[in-house]
Amino acid sequence: MTMDRRVLVPIERPFVTVDLVILTVRNDRLEVLLVRRPATTGEPYPGLWALPGGFIDVGQDATLEDCARRKLREKTGVESPYLEQLGSYGSASRDPRGWSVTQVYFALIPDEGIALRPGGNADTAAWWSIPEGSTNLGMDLAFDHAALLTAALERLRSKVEYTSLPAFLLPREFTLPELQRAYEIVLGREVEKSAFRRRVLDAEVIRKIPKKTRLTERRPAQLYRLKDEANLKTFARAFGQGKRGG
Amino acid sequence: MTMDRRVLVPIERPFVTVDLVILTVRNDRLEVLLVRRPATTGEPYPGLWALPGGFIDVGQDATLEDCARRKLREKTGVESPYLEQLGSYGSASRDPRGWSVTQVYFALIPDEGIALRPGGNADTAAWWSIPEGSTNLGMDLAFDHAALLTAALERLRSKVEYTSLPAFLLPREFTLPELQRAYEIVLGREVEKSAFRRRVLDAEVIRKIPKKTRLTERRPAQLYRLKDEANLKTFARAFGQGKRGG
DNA sequence: TCAATAGTGTCTCTTAGACACTATCGT
DNA sequence: ACGATAGTGTCTAAGAGACACTATTGA
Numbered sequence: 001m002t003m004d005r006r007v008l009v010p011i012e013r014p015f016v017t018v019d020l021v022i023l024t025v026r027n028d029r030l031e032v033l034l035v036r037r038p039a040t041t042g043e044p045y046p047g048l049w050a051l052p053g054g055f056i057d058v059g060q061d062a063t064l065e066d067c068a069r070r071k072l073r074e075k076t077g078v079e080s081p082y083l084e085q086l087g088s089y090g091s092a093s094r095d096p097r098g099w100s101v102t103q104v105y106f107a108l109i110p111d112e113g114i115a116l117r118p119g120g121n122a123d124t125a126a127w128w129s130i131p132e133g134s135t136n137l138g139m140d141l142a143f144d145h146a147a148l149l150t151a152a153l154e155r156l157r158s159k160v161e162y163t164s165l166p167a168f169l170l171p172r173e174f175t176l177p178e179l180q181r182a183y184e185i186v187l188g189r190e191v192e193k194s195a196f197r198r199r200v201l202d203a204e205v206i207r208k209i210p211k212k213t214r215l216t217e218r219r220p221a222q223l224y225r226l227k228d229e230a231n232l233k234t235f236a237r238a239f240g241q242g243k244r245g246g
Numbered sequence: 247m248t249m250d251r252r253v254l255v256p257i258e259r260p261f262v263t264v265d266l267v268i269l270t271v272r273n274d275r276l277e278v279l280l281v282r283r284p285a286t287t288g289e290p291y292p293g294l295w296a297l298p299g300g301f302i303d304v305g306q307d308a309t310l311e312d313c314a315r316r317k318l319r320e321k322t323g324v325e326s327p328y329l330e331q332l333g334s335y336g337s338a339s340r341d342p343r344g345w346s347v348t349q350v351y352f353a354l355i356p357d358e359g360i361a362l363r364p365g366g367n368a369d370t371a372a373w374w375s376i377p378e379g380s381t382n383l384g385m386d387l388a389f390d391h392a393a394l395l396t397a398a399l400e401r402l403r404s405k406v407e408y409t410s411l412p413a414f415l416l417p418r419e420f421t422l423p424e425l426q427r428a429y430e431i432v433l434g435r436e437v438e439k440s441a442f443r444r445r446v447l448d449a450e451v452i453r454k455i456p457k458k459t460r461l462t463e464r465r466p467a468q469l470y471r472l473k474d475e476a477n478l479k480t481f482a483r484a485f486g487q488g489k490r491g492g
Numbered sequence: 493t494c495a496a497t498a499g500t501g502t503c504t505c506t507t508a509g510a511c512a513c514t515a516t517c518g519t
Numbered sequence: 520a521c522g523a524t525a526g527t528g529t530c531t532a533a534g535a536g537a538c539a540c541t542a543t544t545g546a
Contacts, residue, residue: 012304012305013259013260013261013262013304014259014262014302014304015259016259016260016262016336016347056260056336056345056347058258058259058260058338058344058345059258061338062337062338062339063336063337063338064334064335064336064337064347085333085334087331087333087334088310088331088333088334088349089310090262090302090309090310090349091308091309091310092304092307092308092309093308098304099302099304101262101302101310101347101349103334103336103347175525176525176526177524177525177526192508192509192510192511193525193526194508194509194510194511194526194527194528195507195508195509195510197526197527198507198508199507199508202507217517217518217523217524218516218517218518218522218523218524218525219515219516219517219518219523219524219525219526220516220517220524220525221524221525221526222525222526421498422498422499423497423498423499438535438536438537438538439498439499440499440500440501440535440536440537440538441534441535441536441537443499443500444534444535445534445535448534463496463497463544463545464495464496464497464498464543464544464545465496465497465498465499465542465543465544465545466497466498466543466544467497467498467499468498468499
């Protein structure tokens with residue numbers, strides 16, 4: 001940032017928030033975590049569902065990302081998710097209380113041992129299922145959150161074409177068929193088994209672990225784990241868009 | 247955004263700015279526009295070079311992007327550049343004056359008829375040449391602007407692999423050899439002519455116009471124009487990383 | 493006719509899709 | 520043995536790199 005004015009603070013400041021699009025795979029579906037806005041009168045959009053988020057706590061949060069991590073932890077207990085900044089949205093009109101800017105992050109977490117924690121406001125948190133291939137929930141959300149959700153889903157889908165992102169939606173140990181299914185759920189289309197396995201294996205983003213699934217109905221499957229859970233890997237080549245040629 | 251607190255405004259607000267990474271191709275080089283910070287004591291980083299930017303004017307700017315466009319216009323006179331949000335950077339420490347968040351945009355503009363306008367502070371604006379293949383200027387910038395510039399260059403390079411972005415660095419009418427050269431300047435490596443032309447032409451992002459270059463030394467070249475100047479097009483397939491296989 | 497740049501044709505190698513095939517489990 | 524899912528081999532087609540080739544200008 002730079003200051004082009006001589007006066008320092010008298011300029012009115014927009015207010016700043018952080019919102020989260022928290023996604024997971026549950027019940028063979030992509031799901032997003034929403035919270036219900038308090039019904040208190042005076043609050044904007046009372047009773048509507050919204051993305052979890054809130055103000056930056058300048059005393060507590062050292063950085064924007066810290067703030068996002070804190071909010072994620074408060075809601076889900078998850079400590080180290082895949083977290084990525086989606087972008088920021090600011091305008092005079094998006095919040096009836098005044099000029100506001102929100103920093104949107106999206107998080108991918110596995111659906112294992114997550115205990116949703118109601119916020120301090122006794123608001124309820126719940127998972128909402130996203131229809132296959134859709135980029136919205138087909139219902140109104142508070143503020144511009146429906147647009148933010150759509151942007152997050154589009155970003156996820158486009159990155160999935162050339163990254164290992166869906167692995168973050170699964171437990172630490174997973175099989176290739178499970179990973180393939182996660183890709184299919186996110187993309188909203190079927191993926192060819194042989195090409196999928198070649199691609200994922202050739203990219204060397206996952207590591208075989210000396211274990212197989214047991215207690216399964218039929219043939220057990222090899223278990224894998226992300227090689228580097230901290231970092232997202234990019235594939236050398238992208239998925240195609242289905243059929244080749246034309 | 248959502249409010250999880252009952253209290254409304256007593257929470258301290260970070261201050262919010264918009265910064266711009268304005269890039270063009272000049273002198274067969276990628277160049278970035280910087281402004282010199284005022285030498286006034288009391289101002290942070292006096293005399294250092296910085297990205298152009300400043301506070302949001304909540305009275306004047308309807309949205310974040312409007313604010314970015316206004317600042318670009320004020321500095322360069324350019325009205326409709328390629329403009330994309332890079333991301334936001336916020337922390338307690340990036341500005342000595344307090345918790346701040348900046349929204350970084352990057353703009354690609356053609357080097358034609360641009361008259362740099364000094365800011366109201368009598369600060370000077372100048373183009374700085376980015377060394378081929380480098381992601382920084384090799385000198386200190388104010389605030390965290392060196393990091394912001396690096397992020398912008400990395401984003402540009404990665405998007406160039408699969409989009410028509412470099413066309414926005416050229417005048418409206420350009421030849422394929424010129425476009426190829428723009429790709430090479432951005433990527434910092436040579437690009438194979440035949441494959442390049444096939445790819446760009448097959449992607450149908452540019453349109454032949456019924457004119458050729460004249461007054462040129464040797465054989466004239468066909469002129470082209472972006473088909474849709476407003477929208478960025480994505481190629482079906484990415485550039486490779488140079489030699490194949492290996 | 494030559495130098496120089498614009499633009500094309502074609503060979504090869506790699507890889508994604510398709511799909512049939514084999515492998516390994518519980519019952 | 521059989522059903523079901525896990526996992527592999529192989530054929531084909533298309534795109535990218537490489538590079539030699541042709542085309543069109545000014546001098």
